[in-house]
Amino acid sequence: MSVLAEIHKRVETLRKEINYHNYRYYVLDDPEITDAGYDRLLRELELLEGEHPELITPDSPTQRVGAEPLKEFAEVQHEVPMLSLANAFSDSEVDDFDRRGRERLSVSSQEYSVEPKLDGLAISLLYKDGVLTRAATRGDGTKGEDVTLNVRTIDAIPLRLLGNDYPRELEVRGEVIITKAGFEALNQQQRKNDAKLFANPRNAAAGSLRQLDPRITATRPLSFYCYGVGKVDGDSLPPRHSEIMRQLKNWGLPVNPESRVVNGVKGCLEYYREMQGKRDSLPYDIDGIVYKVDRLDQQKKLGFVARAPRWALAHKFPAQEEMTTLLDIDVQVGRTGALTPVARLEPVHVGGVMVSNATLHNQDEIDRLDARIGDTVIVRRAGDVIPQVVGVVISRRQGRPRRYKLPGTCPVCASPTVRLSGEAVTYCTGGLYCAAQRKQAVKHFASRRAMDIEGLGDKLVEQLVDEQLVNDIADLYQLSVAQLAGLDRMAEKSASNLVKALDKSRTTTLARFLYALGIHDVGETTAQTLARHFGSLDAIRKVDEATLMTVSDVGPVVAKSIVEFFKQTHNQEVIGKLIKEINWPEVEVKSAAELPLQGKSFVLTGTLSSMTRDEAKAELQALGAKVTGSVSKKTDYVVVGENPGSKADKAEKLGVEILDETALQKLLKQG
Ligand code: D41
Numbered sequence: 001m002s003v004l005a006e007i008h009k010r011v012e013t014l015r016k017e018i019n020y021h022n023y024r025y026y027v028l029d030d031p032e033i034t035d036a037g038y039d040r041l042l043r044e045l046e047l048l049e050g051e052h053p054e055l056i057t058p059d060s061p062t063q064r065v066g067a068e069p070l071k072e073f074a075e076v077q078h079e080v081p082m083l084s085l086a087n088a089f090s091d092s093e094v095d096d097f098d099r100r101g102r103e104r105l106s107v108s109s110q111e112y113s114v115e116p117k118l119d120g121l122a123i124s125l126l127y128k129d130g131v132l133t134r135a136a137t138r139g140d141g142t143k144g145e146d147v148t149l150n151v152r153t154i155d156a157i158p159l160r161l162l163g164n165d166y167p168r169e170l171e172v173r174g175e176v177i178i179t180k181a182g183f184e185a186l187n188q189q190q191r192k193n194d195a196k197l198f199a200n201p202r203n204a205a206a207g208s209l210r211q212l213d214p215r216i217t218a219t220r221p222l223s224f225y226c227y228g229v230g231k232v233d234g235d236s237l238p239p240r241h242s243e244i245m246r247q248l249k250n251w252g253l254p255v256n257p258e259s260r261v262v263n264g265v266k267g268c269l270e271y272y273r274e275m276q277g278k279r280d281s282l283p284y285d286i287d288g289i290v291y292k293v294d295r296l297d298q299q300k301k302l303g304f305v306a307r308a309p310r311w312a313l314a315h316k317f318p319a320q321e322e323m324t325t326l327l328d329i330d331v332q333v334g335r336t337g338a339l340t341p342v343a344r345l346e347p348v349h350v351g352g353v354m355v356s357n358a359t360l361h362n363q364d365e366i367d368r369l370d371a372r373i374g375d376t377v378i379v380r381r382a383g384d385v386i387p388q389v390v391g392v393v394i395s396r397r398q399g400r401p402r403r404y405k406l407p408g409t410c411p412v413c414a415s416p417t418v419r420l421s422g423e424a425v426t427y428c429t430g431g432l433y434c435a436a437q438r439k440q441a442v443k444h445f446a447s448r449r450a451m452d453i454e455g456l457g458d459k460l461v462e463q464l465v466d467e468q469l470v471n472d473i474a475d476l477y478q479l480s481v482a483q484l485a486g487l488d489r490m491a492e493k494s495a496s497n498l499v500k501a502l503d504k505s506r507t508t509t510l511a512r513f514l515y516a517l518g519i520h521d522v523g524e525t526t527a528q529t530l531a532r533h534f535g536s537l538d539a540i541r542k543v544d545e546a547t548l549m550t551v552s553d554v555g556p557v558v559a560k561s562i563v564e565f566f567k568q569t570h571n572q573e574v575i576g577k578l579i580k581e582i583n584w585p586e587v588e589v590k591s592a593a594e595l596p597l598q599g600k601s602f603v604l605t606g607t608l609s610s611m612t613r614d615e616a617k618a619e620l621q622a623l624g625a626k627v628t629g630s631v632s633k634k635t636d637y638v639v640v641g642e643n644p645g646s647k648a649d650k651a652e653k654l655g656v657e658i659l660d661e662t663a664l665q666k667l668l669k670q671g
Contacts, residue, residue, distance in 0.1 A: 007048060011055050014045040018061045019160060023252045026156040026223075059131045059160040064153050069213035073145035076136035080230040082124060082173065084141060084307050085117075085290065085314040091269055094291070097313045098265040104310070105298055113241040113294040114271045115227065115259035116286040117314050120177035120205045123151065124230055127170045130161040130251075137209065141307060150209050151176070153218035162252040167234035172253055174226030178205040179283045182221030191424075197368060199390040200321070200380060201285045225256045227290070240294050258282075261294055272315055279317065285382070288316035317351075321380045323393060324348035328373055329360065329404050333412045335440035337428040337520070341366060341406060343377065343389050350381040358387040362424045363406050370394070372401035412436040418564060420557055427520065432472050433570030439465045441518050445473045449524060450516035451508060454501040455494065463487055472570075473516075474577035476502060510537060510584045517575070520561040528621055529553060530562075535589035537579070541566045552599075553626070595624025596670070601634060602627045605648055606641030608661050613641075619668050631656060639664050 001009070018041050025031045025038075042061065049056050056063065088094050102110055122138035135151035136144040151157055154176065161170075178186065183201040186208075190197050198204035208220035226248055229237065237244050242261045249255045258278075262271050272289045279286060293299050293311035302310040325346040332340045341360040348355055358379045360366050369392050371377060376396040381387040406426050410417055415430035428434050432441050442461045446453040453476070464470040469483060479502065484495035508516075514537075515527035522530070533551050534540045540562070548559035565571055592598055602625050604613045611619075616639065617627045631638055631650040638651035639659045651658055659667070 004052075007052060008055060011045065011048050011052075014041055014048070015060055017041055018045065019158065019162060019252065022061070022155065022158065023162055027249055027252055027254045029257065061159065064155070064159070065215055065218040069215075070149065072212070073147060073210075076124075076134065076139075076144045076146045078124060078136070078139075078142055078144060078230070080171065081307070082122065082138045082141045082144070082230070083304060083309050085312055086308045087288075088313050088315045094268055094272075094313065094315055095265055097291070098268070101293060101298075101302060101310065104302060107298075109264055110298075111261055111263060111294045112268055112291045113245070113259065113261050114268060114289055114291050115256050116275055116282070117288040117290045117316075118175040118177050118225060118256070119200075119202045119285040119287040120175040121202070121209055123147070123174065123176050123209070123224075125151065125157065125172045125174070125226075126231075127161055127166065127172065129168060130164070130166050132157065132159050145210075147209050149214040150211060150217040153214055154222045154224055156222075156224045156254050158252040160252075163250065165235065166251055167232050167237075169231060169233035171230035171232065172226050172248060173228045173230055174224055174253075176205055176209055176222055176224050177201065177284050178208065178220065178222055180285060181283065182223075186220060191364075199378070200382075223284070224254055226253050227256075239296050241292050241296065241299070242294050244296075268315070276317060280382075285320075286317070287320070288314050290314050318349075320351045320382045321378055321390070322348045322350045322355075323376055323378055324355075326371060326373055326375045326377045326389070326392075329366075329371075331407060331411050333410060333428050333434065333436035335437060337431065337434060337437045339406055339410070339417055339426045339428060341404070343371070343379075345377070345379060348379065350379055350387060353381060355379055355381055355387045358389045360389055363419070363426060364424050366404055366406075370403075372397070372403060374398060374401045410434060410436075415568065415570065420560055422557065429564055429568050431518070431565060431568060431571050432574045433568070438470075438472070442470060442473055442476070444518045445476070445516045447516075450512060451505040452512075453498075453505045455498045456501065460487075460490075460498075472574045472577075474574050474581065477506070477578075477581040506582050508582060508584050510535075510587050513537070513578075513582060513584060514540070517565070517571075519565045521558045522562060525621075525627075526554065526558060528618075531587050532590070532622070535587045537575075541575075590624075592624075597667075598624035600625045600636045603629070603631050603635050603638045603647055603651070604641070605638060606644035608639075608641040608664075610661065610665065616664065616668075623668070 018038070021031065021033055021038055021041070045060070046062050049060065049062055088097060098110060102108065124136045124138065124144065125132060126134040132152065134146065135148045136146055138144050152159060178201045180201060183198065183204050186204055187197050198207060205222060208217050208222055211217045229244060238247060245255045245259065258275065262268060268291050275286070275289055291313045293302065299309065299311040304310055326343050327346055328344040330342045330344055332342050334340060341362070343358045343360050345356050345358060360371065369389060371389060371392050376393040377389045378391040378393065379387050380390045406417065408417055409415065410428035410430050413428065413430040413434035413436070415428055415434060417426050417428050419426040428437065430437065439461055442465060443458055445451055446456040446461065467487070469479065470476055479499065481492070481495045481499050484490055484498055485492045509531070511528040511531035514522065514530055515524050529551060530540055534543065545556070545559040545563050548554050548562060549556060597620060602620055604616055604627065608616055620627050628635070631647050631654065633654055635651070635656045637657050637659050638647060640648045641661060648658065
């Protein structure tokens, strides 16, 4: 065989293999190779096609994306109309549907093929000689739009059918969807790009398919399940809907794995309830169940009325979206000080639950929706997530209501609110003083990695704050055994133990104290860095943003949080009281020369025998090193103890230097 013929053969083998693995992944949901293995095959094919462009065919798996943007979509006439579905909203309507069908057919029982009703976009796929040649939206059922270039970018849709026993011409119909996770990720991306958010997965799927630039569609996480066939030319298909679906699956088309055949209305309703229970845990949105008479001969006898078949029925779930009036916007202050605008709504049933409040997330979201008090809004309650306002019906707006702005002062403690640039959340600056944040502040202060006050658990903190024995964290050090013993479920013994634990916590470190204050964006590592860099609380209290930003790993957001925190009079007061109660050893500020590991980044994995990982971390940090949790190309050393995790493998893969415990100890001693 000539070299070229061999390459040609290899190209064809690769295509077959890639198509097969696509089928394992998308249709059987049971991949045989890893993503990396798949990528290798695809890359090899790309490489060969790059060297031999004459071998490229339109149905090659490398040819999904690439076309230039369109000016507009061409119109497509559906040769076999895409029918619509009759709806049912109650069990009795399903009963009627079944009875009417059986009467027309003069049968006493009926088998139904049942499947979830996906909330996406119906499309038609035309395969000629097994090759995808045209994809069109349903449109009005007779005329749709040609979205072939976009549909080709959907990995779940085969560009070529598997096997060779398919009809010359086969029109497959189904629903293009976006998964819930894909929807969240897409909106996250949109938010980052300051682009329009999609209200729900259906809109996201529709919006993505109706992109004129297929390169954009290619970035959208779209998927597909087929639900039927249209025009079929050539070999005839099997005599039942369920069997046709199985056949489509064998040709490489994804069929919903939840679909099955049931008996009679009873079977339909059982399936309906089962799926209602499963609805929230499915990876995609469904808005009901579709029942279809399974036998095609019976379908044919039943025919259709007014564009909807008499042999199929959509049994809808309670809607997840409803319209109602936005009565007012309230603000809730969370335990972290975040201000959340909450929509007060005219109560409305959504998905079977009465909803009178919904979150509006933050100021950006209010602006994006342009939600104003008095507006008609769309509320969505999907699964167990909190209800959200997803849209405003602008056409129903009366008069010219004012835009809403989050308050400049905290509704709980009247401290100023701030919104840091680059962040969507507005925070109360009340910090330790704000009642909304008090419990959280005390819990954090007492926690193990902060002041480590043993015996001061969450329940007790809540009692202390509710009983107003603790109004700020400094009050903790004024608590007496008598006061504590007076609390519910508090014996003399535990009261005196707690006072002992409080006394023990009076001696701490500057880093722990800084961390314990609960300054926004100041975690343990930042607190340690600050302590080492500035050496004293006084120095940190007085520092300005510009100076803070010269410290390694302190960016503008952290710098601003720190300065804002110490600017607040309430915080100054609490700190003033605390430093009378607490002490820590002086911190030596080391010069760069004394920080031999400055700028080096370490990751620790596995168990060390001579010290804990935390101790090793502290010692490394004292020498100027940075200790992080995950291995990347930027990591300088990975310290590997007994039974290391995957981090050791990753280090090896990335070629990062690996230290065992002996090497670590040597390094620490030298420092
Ligand atoms: O999941 C769906 N959205 C779905 C839609 C489905 N599972 N089956 C469907 N079956 C039909 C018939 C019975 C007419 C073949 C459908 C639709 N139609 C449909 N989708 C949009 C309009 C009609």
